[in-house]
Amino acid sequence: MKKIAQVIVDMPLMQTDKPFSYDIPKHLRDVISVGSRVHVPFGNGNRLLQGFVVDFLDETDTALKSVAEVLDFEPVLNKEQIELADKMRHTVFSYKISLLKAMLPSLLNSQYEKLLIPRETLSEDDRQVIFGSQFSLSANDLDKTLENKVTRLARSGQIQVDYLAKDRKTIKTETFYNVNKQRLSEVDLGNRAKKRLELQQYLLENSQDGKIAELNKCFSSPVVKYFIEHGFLETYKVEQNRSDDYFGRVEETDFLTLNAQQQNVVDSVTEKIGQESKPFLLQGITGSGKTEVYLHIIDKVLKLGKTAIVLVPEISLTPQMTHRFISRFGNQVAIMHSGLSDGEKFDEWRKIKSGQAKVVVGARSAIFAPLENIGAIIIDEEHEATYKQESNPRYHARDVALLRAKYHEAVLVLGSATPTIESRARASKGVYEFLRLTQRANPLATIPTVQVVDFKDVIGQQEASNFTPVLLDNIRDRLAKKEQVVLMLNRRGYSSFVMCRDCGYVDECPNCDISLTLHMDTRTMNCHYCGHQAAIPNVCPDCQSRSIRYYGTGTQKAYDELEALLPDARIIRMDVDTTRQKGAHEKILETFGNGGADILLGTQMIAKGLDFPNVTLVGVLNADTSLNLPDFRAAERTFQLLTQVAGRAGRAEKAGEVVIQTYNPNHYAIQFAKNQDYEGFYNYEMDIRRQLSYPPYYYTVGLTLSHRDETLLVNKSYQVMEKLRSYLSEKVKILGPTPKPIARTHNLYHYQIIIKYRFEDNLEAVLNDILEWTQEPDNKDLRIAIDHEPQNMM
Ligand code: ADP
Ligand code: ZN
Ligand code: ZN
Numbered sequence: 154m155k156k157i158a159q160v161i162v163d164m165p166l167m168q169t170d171k172p173f174s175y176d177i178p179k180h181l182r183d184v185i186s187v188g189s190r191v192h193v194p195f196g197n198g199n200r201l202l203q204g205f206v207v208d209f210l211d212e213t214d215t216a217l218k219s220v221a222e223v224l225d226f227e228p229v230l231n232k233e234q235i236e237l238a239d240k241m242r243h244t245v246f247s248y249k250i251s252l253l254k255a256m257l258p259s260l261l262n263s264q265y266e267k268l269l270i271p272r273e274t275l276s277e278d279d280r281q282v283i284f285g286s287q288f289s290l291s292a293n294d295l296d297k298t299l300e301n302k303v304t305r306l307a308r309s310g311q312i313q314v315d316y317l318a319k320d321r322k323t324i325k326t327e328t329f330y331n332v333n334k335q336r337l338s339e340v341d342l343g344n345r346a347k348k349r350l351e352l353q354q355y356l357l358e359n360s361q362d363g364k365i366a367e368l369n370k371c372f373s374s375p376v377v378k379y380f381i382e383h384g385f386l387e388t389y390k391v392e393q394n395r396s397d398d399y400f401g402r403v404e405e406t407d408f409l410t411l412n413a414q415q416q417n418v419v420d421s422v423t424e425k426i427g428q429e430s431k432p433f434l435l436q437g438i439t440g441s442g443k444t445e446v447y448l449h450i451i452d453k454v455l456k457l458g459k460t461a462i463v464l465v466p467e468i469s470l471t472p473q474m475t476h477r478f479i480s481r482f483g484n485q486v487a488i489m490h491s492g493l494s495d496g497e498k499f500d501e502w503r504k505i506k507s508g509q510a511k512v513v514v515g516a517r518s519a520i521f522a523p524l525e526n527i528g529a530i531i532i533d534e535e536h537e538a539t540y541k542q543e544s545n546p547r548y549h550a551r552d553v554a555l556l557r558a559k560y561h562e563a564v565l566v567l568g569s570a571t572p573t574i575e576s577r578a579r580a581s582k583g584v585y586e587f588l589r590l591t592q593r594a595n596p597l598a599t600i601p602t603v604q605v606v607d608f609k610d611v612i613g614q615q616e617a618s619n620f621t622p623v624l625l626d627n628i629r630d631r632l633a634k635k636e637q638v639v640l641m642l643n644r645r646g647y648s649s650f651v652m653c654r655d656c657g658y659v660d661e662c663p664n665c666d667i668s669l670t671l672h673m674d675t676r677t678m679n680c681h682y683c684g685h686q687a688a689i690p691n692v693c694p695d696c697q698s699r700s701i702r703y704y705g706t707g708t709q710k711a712y713d714e715l716e717a718l719l720p721d722a723r724i725i726r727m728d729v730d731t732t733r734q735k736g737a738h739e740k741i742l743e744t745f746g747n748g749g750a751d752i753l754l755g756t757q758m759i760a761k762g763l764d765f766p767n768v769t770l771v772g773v774l775n776a777d778t779s780l781n782l783p784d785f786r787a788a789e790r791t792f793q794l795l796t797q798v799a800g801r802a803g804r805a806e807k808a809g810e811v812v813i814q815t816y817n818p819n820h821y822a823i824q825f826a827k828n829q830d831y832e833g834f835y836n837y838e839m840d841i842r843r844q845l846s847y848p849p850y851y852y853t854v855g856l857t858l859s860h861r862d863e864t865l866l867v868n869k870s871y872q873v874m875e876k877l878r879s880y881l882s883e884k885v886k887i888l889g890p891t892p893k894p895i896a897r898t899h900n901l902y903h904y905q906i907i908i909k910y911r912f913e914d915n916l917e918a919v920l921n922d923i924l925e926w927t928q929e930p931d932n933k934d935l936r937i938a939i940d941h942e943p944q945n946m947m
Contacts, residue, residue: 162195191224414589434580627772669685
């Protein structure tokens with residue numbers, strides 16, 4: 154008997170980071186489940202808070218407050234997810250409620266009203282008792298004695314539940330019609346009602362069911378409405394999935410026959426499905442057919458009656474990518490990424506929850522997809538930093554994947570052409586099973602040749618700032634051969650900043666210690682951190698000089714230069730500015746793929762996953778931007794990016810070439826990228842990491858403290874460091890506190906402390922202590938972020 158519910162309430166504080174007990178009133182006992190969302194009174198004022206039921210108890214001695222309302226007929230979380238939050242809490246210094254909420258589509262975390270709608274199958278008696286003469290009923294108005302009955306009917310699908318969030322319907326429906334042919338043929342509409350006669354004629358000739366929306370389009374809605382009101386048309390509603398149209402447009406494709414290396418990988422992986430196994434690291438060069446391998450693994454998983462999750466970095470979730478999965482597995486696929494509307498996300502979630510979707514392809518948060526019986530979890534481009542969430546809760550999808558794979562005895566495959574140094578080291582130590590693909594899958598494709606061009610060698614010879622003569626000659630050559638070119642510039646905006654040549658004044662954001670970026674499309678100076686906008690200065694605000702100039706480069710400037718140099722070339726630009734609109738990304742790639750442009754010029758979003766056979770030249774305009782960042786992973790990131798972008802060239806018969814322009818041609822990251830020598834890079838980088846005690850030799854935790862008052866912040870930061878020193882062992886290295894590389898944003902100063910450790914039993918407890926300490930009244934405006942294995946030191 155469920156008498157007491159254990160509830161985690163939506164109050165993200167250390168003191169409330171545990172379940173509270175509530176009495177379950179009799180009328181709710183059959184309705185409530187583990188994973189249900191509830192409203193419960195909390196605190197002295199008994200304000201109603203939302204919460205999740207995580208467990209039940211039989212009894213307790215003390216008098217308890219009661220659960221006020223159960224929000225769901227079907228629990229929104231399952232037991233695995235609730236356990237997952239408990240396990241994650243050891244390394245993610247956020248609160249359980251934040252972890253649980255991260256597992257749900259945002260629509261279910263917002264305030265809404267629950268609406269009950271009878272379905273066709275509901276018996277006339279039940280309909281009368283529950284709904285009376287109403288078409289639908291708000292759950293708030295439901296007679297409480299009927300709650301159990303309604304729950305039963307909702308669970309068996311006879312009552313539909315809709316959530317009205319901020320006046321928006323979460324469930325999308327389409328209205329269809331039936332023609333009442335008998336009545337329609339007998340009616341006389343008179344000769345003057347021309348429109349009505351037309352519709353009558355049409356319906357008598359085409360009397361199968363159809364969509365009301367289509368009739369409205371062809372015959373105007375007042376006419377259609379007249380027909381409905383007179384009973385010539387009967388209407389009914391059908392639930393829709395917002396992505397049905399998108400899925401409908403994808404054609405089926407066949408599985409490719411694997412080559413021996415691919416087959417070997419698929420065999421090694423699939424034989425472990427359903428057993429506890431080590432994670433697999435699949436290191437396969439670009440174009441080696443990793444995606445085809447994933448498709449075969451999933452095929453096997455489905456044949457075993459199991460399900461699969463495929464994680465792909467957000468910017469690689471191109472239509473090209475998703476189509477490959479949909480074209481093989483059709484409606485069994487659900488796609489989840491941030492480009493979807495809240496409603497679309499909710500639909501995909503429901504599709505998974507109901508069991509229709511068995512293969513989830515998505516970005517980071519798709520790792521929480523509520524699949525049952527998982528057979529495989531695949532993380533493509535496992536080196537991507539985007540798998541770490543940079544805001545609360547700061548989890549890494551790989552860590553979550555490890556926990557879920559263990560729970561389900563699923564295989565976990567981490568795939569990349571350039572694995573992180575950490576993952577590759579784990580493979581060397583046997584923590585991961587190491588699998589490799591060393592050849593391009595298309596037997597005619599070859600590995601591209603790479604040329605490094607030193608900007609310093611061509612000073613004074615350039616026609617335009619972004620293009621060396623070597624690169625330009627190469628581009629001209631491809632244009633003449635009717636081949637395609639991809640150019641990458643790792644920056645957005647027109648110019649990066651504005652500087653006075655006389656006094657050195659730089660136009661900076663008043664809220665953040667960072668220069669403003671010039672945007673020609675909006676003719677403004679923008680802050681990329683806080684969104685501050687200002688006019689473009691014509692004279693220097695400090696010395697009134699007119700020698701104010703634009704420095705740095707941007708995709709738009711490169712585009713303008715290129716257009717002036719090659720007036721006949723058809724160029725498309727792809728960056729954050731040109732892809733802001735929904736579907737724009739898709740359109741650009743489609744145009745380029747169909748040969749509608751000769752040159753694709755873009756930011757790093759072009760480095761991933763593009764597979765166009767006619768691309769024979771890839772140019773990297775400036776390899777240095779990521780090299781000089783104050784982050785120990787700067788070299789690794791640069792190497793990865795250059796290798797990825799080089800992989801876009803020569804993917805079919807035509808040989809590919811890569812030109813990298815740089816001011817640092819001898820930097821090891823660029824040299825190893827030039828030789829496409831991952832192993833060389835790995836060994837060199839491991840040496841550096843060992844010398845500097847960085848991962849994978851040490852684990853790291855980053856603490857970022859923020860406050861408006863810098864003096865106070867420094868003071869508090871030292872207090873935190875003292876706490877760490879006194880509780881942790883001598884072996885731990887503590888760096889800082891130091892100002893962050895970008896020391897101020899949104900009018901807040903930021904200081905950071907880095908902890909480096911190998912084994913440290915006390916660490917979790919100390920960090921939780923610090924979290925609790927920051928909530929003392931004395932520290933009211935102090936903010937803290939505790940980041941386990943931070944991926945971004947900026
Ligand atoms: P990766 O994910 O490693 O970059 P893909 O799976 O995208 O590689 O494969 C690269 C190209 O090779 C694609 O065009 C794909 O269709 C093709 N390909 C993959 N496997 C095979 C195969 N076994 N036979 C023929 N072509 C293949
Ligand atoms: Zn000046
Ligand atoms: Zn700013």
